[in-house]
Amino acid sequence: MRSFLKKPLSHLLEEADSSEKSLKRTLGAGALVALGVGAIIGAGLFVRTAAAAAQNAGPSVTLGFIIAAIGCAFAGLCYAELSSSIPISGSAYTYTYATMGEMLAWIIGWDLMLEYAVGAATVGIAWSEYLNHFLTHVLHVSPIPYEWSHSPFEHSLADAAGVIHHGMMNLPALGIVALMSLLLIRGIHESAVVNNIFVIVKVGIVILLIAFGWQFINPQNHTPYIPEPSIYTDHQGISHSYGGIMGILGAAGVVFFAFIGFDAVSTAAQETKNPKRDMPIGILGSLVVCTILYILFSHVLTGMAPVEFFRTTGKEASVAAAITTFMPGYGWLGQLVTVAILAGFTSVILVMLLGQSRVFYSMSRDGLMPTVFSQLHPKFQTPYKANLIILVLVGAFAAFVPGDIVGDMTSIGTLFAFILVCLAVIILRKKEPDMPRKFRTPLVPLVPILGILVCLAMIVGLGWTNWLRLGGWLAIGLLVYYGYSIHHSKLGKMRKNGQL
DSSP states (O other), X not given: OGGGOXXXXXXXXXXXXXXXXXXXXXXXXXXXXXXXXXXXXXXXXXXXXXXXXXXXXXXXXXXXXXXXXXXXXXXHHHHHHHHHHSOOTTTHXXXXXXXXXXXXXHHHHHHHHHHTHHHHHHHHHHHHHHHHHHHHHTSOSOOOOGGGBSXXXXXXXXXXXXXXXXXXXXXXHHHHHHHHHHHHHHOHHHHHXXXXXXXXXXXXXXXXXXXXXXXXXXXXXXXXXXXOOEEEEOTTSOXXXXXXXXXXXXXXXHHGGGGTHHHHGGGGGGGBSXXXXXXXXXXXXXXXXXXXXXXXXXXXXXXXXXXXXXXXXXXXXXXXXXXXXXXXXXXXXHHHHHHHHHHHHHHHHHHHHHHHHHXXXXXXXTXXXXXXXXXOOTTTOSOXXXXXXXXXXXXXXXXXXXXXXXXXXXXXXXXHHHHHHHHXXXXXXXXXXXXXOSSOOSSTTHHHHHHHHHHHHHHHHTOHHHHHHHHHHHHHHHHHIIIIIHHHOHHHHHHHTTOO
C-alpha cells in the first residue's frame, strides 16, 4: 500500500551529504547543548512546576520530574542514535518515514505540531504572564489589562470590588512569537548567538535561586510528601487527580513539558557541522544538565511555599511571587528572576519555532506539504515562508487559547512522538543491522521498550480529556493526509514511475 511506503535509507543519506540548496551547517556541539538547554529551561520549570504541585502532586512533584526524566533519558538515547545515523532535518518524522512508512511519518509530523508549534504558543502565553509581573513588580508601572493579555476562554478571580475580568486576546504572546519568527528568518547562526546569551542568564539565575532558597525550605511544606489521593477542581472548573500514584503520574505528564526541548536539537541535524559526533552530545548533554537543575529547583520551590499558595496567590508568576513572599531580604532576586524568566521563555520560543519550521521543511521536500514550506530565502538560506506561516498559526494559538490546555496538548503530543522514536530504533536495528552508527543506544531492545512504557504511563496520567484531544488532532491529520499529501508524495510518484 502507498500509505506504508518507506523512504529508502540511501535516499536519506544522500540528502544528508548533499550541499546543493541545503541549509547552512554552522552549529557545533556547544551550540547544540545551548539550543537544548535554551528550549528545556523555560515554561516547564518556571510555570508548569507550580501548576503540577497545585493540581496534581504537591511536594511530590519532584518524583514527577524524576519519572519524566527517566522517560526522557530512554527516549534521548534513541534520539542520539537516530540523529547521528540519519543527520537530516525533521526529527521523529524523518526517522519514522525510514522505518514505519509514509502514513505514520505524516502522523508523527502532524503530531510534532503539538510539540513545537503549540509548545511555542504555550511558552508565549507564559511569557505574557511574566511580562505583566515584570511591569508591576520590577518597573512599578501598570500591567497590560487582563482583557488584552489573556484568551477569550479565561476569566480572572473576583477583585477587591467583586469584578471578574474576561480575556479577549493575548497581545504580548502574539508579539514575542512574531519577534522570534523574524529572527529565525534572519539566520540560524544569529539565532544561536542570541539563544546562548539567554541560556547563560537563565541558568545562572536558576543556580542562584537553588543556592539562596535552600535555607528557606520549611519542612512542614514537604509533609506529607505524597498527599492522600483526592480530586482537586481549579478555578476554571477543571478537575485533576491529586495525590497518590495517579497524582504523581499526572504531575510527570504535566512537567514532562519541561523536558521537550532536548529533542528539538535533532531538528537542527542538517545545520550541524559534524552531526555524527555533535548530535548525541547536544541531546544527552542538555538533558543531563537540566534534569539535575529541575530536581533541585522543584524541591526548593515546594519547600518554600505551601500548595495553597500555588493555587491562589502565586498562580501566574509563582516563582517570583514565592521569592517575594517567603524569602525576606531577597526582593532583588525576585526581580532578577523575573528578568531571567522573560529571557528564558524567549529562548524556548526561539528553539520551538526553529524545530517546527525544520519539520515542515522536511515534509515539504518529501511532497507531503506544499512546496512553499521548503523554499529558502535567497540570502539567508532559511525556510522563511514556513516561518511566516508558522507565525500566523502559532500566533493565533498564543493569542486565543488558554495556556493550561495547550500545555497538556504539547506534553501528550511529545510523548507520542517519543514512543515512535523508540520503536524506530528497534526496527532499524533489525532491518539495517550494518548501518554505520556513530552512537549506539545501549541494551536494545530493553532501553527503547522501557522508554515506550514510561511514556505510556505518563500519557495515562494526563487523563482522558487529553487523549480525546490527541485523537481528534490525529484524525484531522489523517483527513489532510488522504486529501492532499498522499497525492503529492514524491516517494509515491517515484514508485508509480518505477523508480523504486
